[in-house]
Amino acid sequence: MDQHGSRLDAGGVDRRSLLRWSAFMAGLLALPAVPYTARIAEAVTTKPRLPVLWLNGQDCTGDIEAFLRASRSSPSSLILDVISLDYSELLMAPSGTAAERSLTDTVAAYGGRYVVVVEGSIPNAANGTFCTIGGRSFLEVLRATLPSALGVIAVGTCACYGGLPAASGGTTGAVGIRNVLGSSSVPLLLLPGCPVNADNLAATLISYLALGTWPATDRSGRPTFAYGRCVHERCERRTFYQRGLFVREWGDAGHQAGWCLYQLGCHGLQTRGNCPTVRFNGATSWPVGTGAACLGCTGSGFWDTSAGGAVAAAGTVTAAGTVAATGSACDGDAQGRNRGRRR
Numbered sequence: 480m481d482q483h484g485s486r487l488d489a490g491g492v493d494r495r496s497l498l499r500w501s502a503f504m505a506g507l508l509a510l511p512a513v514p515y516t517a518r519i520a521e522a523v524t525t526k527p528r529l530p531v532l533w534l535n536g537q538d539c540t541g542d543i544e545a546f547l548r549a550s551r552s553s554p555s556s557l558i559l560d561v562i563s564l565d566y567s568e569l570l571m572a573p574s575g576t577a578a579e580r581s582l583t584d585t586v587a588a589y590g591g592r593y594v595v596v597v598e599g600s601i602p603n604a605a606n607g608t609f610c611t612i613g614g615r616s617f618l619e620v621l622r623a624t625l626p627s628a629l630g631v632i633a634v635g636t637c638a639c640y641g642g643l644p645a646a647s648g649g650t651t652g653a654v655g656i657r658n659v660l661g662s663s664s665v666p667l668l669l670l671p672g673c674p675v676n677a678d679n680l681a682a683t684l685i686s687y688l689a690l691g692t693w694p695a696t697d698r699s700g701r702p703t704f705a706y707g708r709c710v711h712e713r714c715e716r717r718t719f720y721q722r723g724l725f726v727r728e729w730g731d732a733g734h735q736a737g738w739c740l741y742q743l744g745c746h747g748l749q750t751r752g753n754c755p756t757v758r759f760n761g762a763t764s765w766p767v768g769t770g771a772a773c774l775g776c777t778g779s780g781f782w783d784t785s786a787g788g789a790v791a792a793a794g795t796v797t798a799a800g801t802v803a804a805t806g807s808a809c810d811g812d813a814q815g816r817n818r819g820r821r822r
């Protein structure tokens with residue numbers, strides 16, 4: 480193996496693990512195992528590292544934390560071996576002007592070849608002064624780095640749509656990345672979630688690294704491999720929904736038996752994402768799997784229209800009619816829901 484292979488070896492990743500991870504990535508991207516497992520493994524060990532600038536705006540750093548804390552047993556931790564993270568305020572050793580120089584040097588040296596990952600919303604009010612880094616507003620930093628990027632990946636709902644900082648009552652004029660990129664021809668991928676799923680981000684990067692193309696997206700820019708279907712479609716509680724078996728109160732017998740959380744405000748029917756299958760924390764679990772309702776965190780209305788409804792329902796039985804009013808194209812199981820209303 481070349482130096483990339485040596486680096487993987489140094490990180491304790493043997494050939495078997497690499498192939499297992501590559502097969503997982505191929506599956507996640509809905510590609511056939513043959514020939515794509517081998518192609519991904521080859522790309523990881525032979526392709527030059529992809530320069531990545533990770534820019535943080537108004538955020539809690541939850542997305543980069545999720546990405547970095549993917550445990551060694553999680554395949555996506557491997558992605559850190561095949562990118563060159565040239566700028567990250569959370570991680571980089573330099574500070575002050577030296578740190579800012581890392582950013583401007585990468586833009587100057589790798590024009591058209593670097594990827595920008597944007598985390599957090601962008602304050603637009605008062606000329607963006609609510610988020611100032613190295614004397615420049617986040618808005619200015621983005622305007623200086625995005626136009627010559629190979630691609631822009633917005634991670635987390637704040638970067639995609641404004642998220643929590645854009646919720647009702649916010650004063651910073653927080654917006655999502657589209658408001659900055661406008662009609663630019665730079666490829667833009669939206670990976671909403673609170674936080675983004677690290678495996679989905681890894682697969683997006685691997686798609687470019689191994690195939691030379693970004694994954695297919697829907698019209699809003701979300702990769703269809705991750706956001707093509709509703710949470711409800713693959714939820715392990717769906718059979719209970721279809722049978723009309725709903726949790727009525729947190730901790731009741733239905734909750735303990737793993738019944739559907741629809742009547743406690745679950746937004747799985749209106750929310751797109753692969754959370755039930757990819758899961759989090761090394762694929763150990765996901766919110767609905769732990770007994771909590773889906774808050775709809777990948778939606779453009781999060782926080783005001785998604786989480787608010789679920790929080791309001793916590794601890795009570797939501798009137799089924801109220802929840803049903805938010806039904807969507809994902810709802811192909813209305814019969815079961817109606818059966819539940821009569822119980």
Ligand code: SF4
Nearest residue numbers: 714717739740745747
């Ligand atoms: S409503 Fe929520 S808990 Fe019930 S099946 Fe759908 S996603 Fe799962």
